[in-house]
Amino acid sequence: MDMNTKLLKKNAFRVTKERGITASRVRVPGGHLEAKYLSMIQNIADTYGNGTIHITSRQGFEIPGIKFEDMPRVNELLQPVIEGLNINQELPGGGYPAAGTRNITACIGNRVCPYACYDTTAFAQRIEKAVFPNDLHFKIALTGCPNDCAKVRMHDFGIMGMTEPQYDKDRCVNCEACVKACKKKSVNVLKTVNYKVERNEAKCIGCGECVLACPTGAWTRGSEKLYRLTLFGRTGKKNPRMGEDFIKWVDEESIIKIILNTYDYVNNYIDPEAPGGKEHIGYIVDRTGFEEFRKWALKDVKLPDMAEVYTPVYWKGIKY
Amino acid sequence: MMKNEYVPFLSEIKEVIKHTDIEYTFRMTYDGEVKPGQFFEVSIPKYGEAPISVSGVGGGLVDLTIRRVGKVTNEIFERYAGDRMFLRGPYGNGFDVNLYKGRELVVIAGGTGLSPVRGVVDYFSEHPGDVKGMTLIAGFKTPKDILFHKDFERWEKNMDVILTVDCADDDEQCHIGLVTEYIPKLRLDDVSNAAAIVVGPPVMMHFSTQGLLNAGFREENIWISHERKMCCGIGKCGHCKIDDTYVCLDGPVFNFTKGRKLID
Amino acid sequence: MGFLFAENGINAVFEKWAEEYHVYAPKRMEGKGAFSDTDSVRYEEINKVEEIEFDLKSHFSFKDILLPMSETLFFFTEEQVKEADGPKKGAVILLRSCDLHAVRRLDEIYLKNGFEDYYYKRLRENVRFVLLGCKQAFENCFCVDMETNRADFYDASIEKDGDGYAVDNHYSDWEPLFLANSMEKKEVSPSYVTETEVRVEVPEGLSLDVSKSRMWDEYDKRCIDCGRCNYVCPTCTCFTMQDIFYTDNGKVGERRRVTASCMVNGYTDVAGGGSYRQKNGQRMRFKTLHKVYDFKKRFGYHMCVGCGRCDDACPEYISFSNIINKLKDAVAEVNDHDEK
Numbered sequence: 001m002d003m004n005t006k007l008l009k010k011n012a013f014r015v016t017k018e019r020g021i022t023a024s025r026v027r028v029p030g031g032h033l034e035a036k037y038l039s040m041i042q043n044i045a046d047t048y049g050n051g052t053i054h055i056t057s058r059q060g061f062e063i064p065g066i067k068f069e070d071m072p073r074v075n076e077l078l079q080p081v082i083e084g085l086n087i088n089q090e091l092p093g094g095g096y097p098a099a100g101t102r103n104i105t106a107c108i109g110n111r112v113c114p115y116a117c118y119d120t121t122a123f124a125q126r127i128e129k130a131v132f133p134n135d136l137h138f139k140i141a142l143t144g145c146p147n148d149c150a151k152v153r154m155h156d157f158g159i160m161g162m163t164e165p166q167y168d169k170d171r172c173v174n175c176e177a178c179v180k181a182c183k184k185k186s187v188n189v190l191k192t193v194n195y196k197v198e199r200n201e202a203k204c205i206g207c208g209e210c211v212l213a214c215p216t217g218a219w220t221r222g223s224e225k226l227y228r229l230t231l232f233g234r235t236g237k238k239n240p241r242m243g244e245d246f247i248k249w250v251d252e253e254s255i256i257k258i259i260l261n262t263y264d265y266v267n268n269y270i271d272p273e274a275p276g277g278k279e280h281i282g283y284i285v286d287r288t289g290f291e292e293f294r295k296w297a298l299k300d301v302k303l304p305d306m307a308e309v310y311t312p313v314y315w316k317g318i319k320y
Numbered sequence: 321m322m323k324n325e326y327v328p329f330l331s332e333i334k335e336v337i338k339h340t341d342i343e344y345t346f347r348m349t350y351d352g353e354v355k356p357g358q359f360f361e362v363s364i365p366k367y368g369e370a371p372i373s374v375s376g377v378g379g380g381l382v383d384l385t386i387r388r389v390g391k392v393t394n395e396i397f398e399r400y401a402g403d404r405m406f407l408r409g410p411y412g413n414g415f416d417v418n419l420y421k422g423r424e425l426v427v428i429a430g431g432t433g434l435s436p437v438r439g440v441v442d443y444f445s446e447h448p449g450d451v452k453g454m455t456l457i458a459g460f461k462t463p464k465d466i467l468f469h470k471d472f473e474r475w476e477k478n479m480d481v482i483l484t485v486d487c488a489d490d491d492e493q494c495h496i497g498l499v500t501e502y503i504p505k506l507r508l509d510d511v512s513n514a515a516a517i518v519v520g521p522p523v524m525m526h527f528s529t530q531g532l533l534n535a536g537f538r539e540e541n542i543w544i545s546h547e548r549k550m551c552c553g554i555g556k557c558g559h560c561k562i563d564d565t566y567v568c569l570d571g572p573v574f575n576f577t578k579g580r581k582l583i584d
Numbered sequence: 585m586g587f588l589f590a591e592n593g594i595n596a597v598f599e600k601w602a603e604e605y606h607v608y609a610p611k612r613m614e615g616k617g618a619f620s621d622t623d624s625v626r627y628e629e630i631n632k633v634e635e636i637e638f639d640l641k642s643h644f645s646f647k648d649i650l651l652p653m654s655e656t657l658f659f660f661t662e663e664q665v666k667e668a669d670g671p672k673k674g675a676v677i678l679l680r681s682c683d684l685h686a687v688r689r690l691d692e693i694y695l696k697n698g699f700e701d702y703y704y705k706r707l708r709e710n711v712r713f714v715l716l717g718c719k720q721a722f723e724n725c726f727c728v729d730m731e732t733n734r735a736d737f738y739d740a741s742i743e744k745d746g747d748g749y750a751v752d753n754h755y756s757d758w759e760p761l762f763l764a765n766s767m768e769k770k771e772v773s774p775s776y777v778t779e780t781e782v783r784v785e786v787p788e789g790l791s792l793d794v795s796k797s798r799m800w801d802e803y804d805k806r807c808i809d810c811g812r813c814n815y816v817c818p819t820c821t822c823f824t825m826q827d828i829f830y831t832d833n834g835k836v837g838e839r840r841r842v843t844a845s846c847m848v849n850g851y852t853d854v855a856g857g858g859s860y861r862q863k864n865g866q867r868m869r870f871k872t873l874h875k876v877y878d879f880k881k882r883f884g885y886h887m888c889v890g891c892g893r894c895d896d897a898c899p900e901y902i903s904f905s906n907i908i909n910k911l912k913d914a915v916a917e918v919n920d921h922d923e924k
Contacts, residue, residue, distance in 0.1 A: 171653045173653055173815070173843045174842060193831075195842070212618055215811045216653055216843070217616065217626065218653075324702035330663060364827075366829040368839075548852070551825040555693070556699075557841075558821060558823070559822065559852065563792055563873070569698045584852070
């Protein structure tokens with residue numbers, strides 16, 4: 001049997017342990033989809049696969065047990081899913097393109113969760129449109145609030161929703177619900193002064209617990225959607241580590257631009273000998289130094305006035 | 321122009337009488353009608369207001385006996401004779417001494433509960449002929465907590481006074497025990513017509529009124545005075561409301577027929 | 585007299601009003617809900633009819649205007665007091681029938697019960713009420729059973745009528761203004777609700793004895809004593825006094841009052857540490873009986889107007905109308921118990 005495994009992988013299929021048998025990998029950017037696509041995926045599994053579906057750790061579906069020769073027909077059946085999920089596709093009918101940059105994952109976000117500061121799926125889809133398809137190994141994840149249910153700190157780019165709390169002292173009745181919530185559930189940056197509340201702006205993480213706790217509407221959310229951007233968390237064999245803060249109070253435009261700039265940076269500095277043409281960005285940054293990365297990443301980026309850039313950034317993690 | 325009841329007036333402290341470390345009487349200037357058991361909102365700007373009951377009346381003066389228990393009262397204790405404080409009031413119904421005239425009267429007071437009834441006791445001490453007989457049972461935690469020391473000497477001349485403490489050293493002159501222990505020992509000619517006033521902490525009031533009922537007092541002949549949180553004193557802020565009753569307006573003095581039904 | 589207005593005509597009225605009044609109406613505040621990308625409907629000053637939210641119940645009531653959540657009463661130095669100024673202009677408040685009935689409750693407490701409240705009266709004397717007709721009931725409304733679904737004691741009424749606005753006027757001073765700006769005179773009678781999905785029955789034989797019912801125990805745990813039910817209520821009137829001093833000049837400060845909630849910790853605290861109703865279930869009992877029992881005992885009519893905002897606002901999904909409906913069984917339970 002002859003099969004170009006490089007092309008197979010670029011088409012979002014997997015080389016499995018069983019010869020001649022592949023698995024189709026269906027990405028769902030932002031992890032939220034219309035239920036009707038599930039029956040299409042079921043149909044593929046029943047018709048060409050072994051009747052099972054694996055729910056992946058990156059919010060996709062993997063349909064195992066597909067014969068190599070059925071890949072074109074699987075791609076045909078995937079076409080409405082790909083179109084429905086608004087995936088950038090170079091060749092219509094040709095299945096999922098590229099498998100280097102991983103599916104952009106997201107927690108459930110503010111379509112459902114009261115804590116979320118924004119629509120995580122929508123922003124994930126926006127990033128999807130900006131960066132896909134791409135062969136480089138980037139992991140991007142979005143989470144609605146600093147609880148980080150999506151574990152974005154384990155990603156190259158972690159996007160964490162924040163809200164800048166707005167305080168209307170004339171509606172504050174000093175019930176202290178916010179002060180208690182901030183102390184017990186967050187970072188304890190609110191205190192009562194003269195029966196009103198003072199917020200330590202430098203230490204506030206923008207989680208919105210005060211807004212959620214406030215019974216009078218004295219605390220409300222800021223009108224701008226702002227984020228914390230964390231960098232280069234990773235799992236893996238050599239040096240797994242948590243992502244570190246890069247920018248606090250950054251906006252969507254800037255985040256997208258920074259990610260795109262990082263693709264340029266990686267293209268410039270990636271180890272040409274990297275196995276499979278993939279190298280975790282963090283190792284590249286270790287090589288070039290953070291300052292070089294920062295220069296590339298922030299090129300032509302207009303950060304909001306309140307954005308705080310952390311520099312220099314150091315990572316720790318476990319070293320083997 | 322409508323009167324702004326919230327704006328206080330200045331009153332001068334004429335004398336500060338220290339009873340205990342944390343209980344002083346401030347003798348303040350006040351011209352106007354006022355009854356024992358009514359209260360004033362005493363305020364120290366920046367610190368707030370506190371409702372304080374009137375413990376004595378007369379000669380253009382009111383006595384306000386204050387227990388140092390919080391932010392406002394701490395600050396009041398920093399004041400001396402000649403200083404001025406803000407007052408508004410008097411508020412509440414107070415005690416109507418006419419209700420007790422011509423009868424045997426028993427006054428049971430626990431701790432600072434003696435303040436609101438002090439005026440009543442004083443009145444009948446000065447007009448002993450107005451009652452058929454009078455007994456004062458005053459209880460305090462320890463001898464150090466006893467209020468109105470000098471008054472007791474005066475009162476003893478015109479009425480039966482039982483001064484008791486919950487616990488004390490052996491050499492003290494007063495009785496030891498709770499006020500309730502003395503209720504069954506009362507010797508009254510006509511208990512069914514005798515009047516009683518009970519003021520003190522909630523638990524003390526509960527057991528004292530029970531004791532009086534058990535001793536044969538009629539419910540309608542017992543009066544009590546309530547203490548509740550009050551922010552306005554004038555029926556607005558809601559804090560003192562119990563059932564359909566506003567303690568600040570309808571009380572703080574209640575006939576027990578009503579008072580016993582008040583469940584917070 | 586009734587009138588039909590086109591949008592520009594009614595806006596001419598609003599423009600004229602603005603010379604003399606602050607005009608307050610329910611307004612959708614974009615993004616001001618507690619959750620992200622949600623709105624809040626609150627009473628705000630408006631200039632144009634388009635700003636009025638006609639189609640939703642406001643989350644907070646008109647009460648925020650007559651009894652501001654935080655209101656400075658006076659400024660002081662150590663020996664002097666200076667009364668805070670009131671607003672220069674009067675107010676026109678657009679509100680629904682239940683809320684107009686709530687005004688009567690506020691008046692009862694602030695103008696009658698004991699002394700007149702200077703600050704309330706100062707505002708109240710210069711307020712005109714414009715009724716917003718209700719074409720249908722909202723979720724959780726139970727005004728019909730509380731008999732607050734209709735009100736005719738308004739200065740004027742307004743509601744959408746096709747592309748225009750139908751207005752009924754009771755205030756003669758406004759007659760020329762309405763005549764000049766309306767399209768036509770017309771018989772107008774404000775819409776009102778005749779049935780609500782939620783029904784309540786306040787049982788006969790209520791008394792404080794119902795405090796002993798086990799029904800309240802459930803709320804010890806369910807209720808989180810946040811006070812939202814009180815803060816959104818158009819009839820809650822409680823406040824707490826606060827003295828503050830200015831940090832830049834410690835000798836100067838102000839006394840203010842802020843809205844208080846009988847559900848929130850500290851409401852009954854007396855100096856020295858005493859407090860009453862420590863369990864949330866008993867606080868719920870206290871609030872419930874005030875709304876549908878003891879207020880009536882004192883003033884002759886129920887306090888609750890059935891707007892249902894407390895139900896709308898409760899994060900723990902405690903339904904006040906459901907509590908009212910549980911009272912019947914609670915009365916029976918307590919009576920049974922007493923008989924045994």
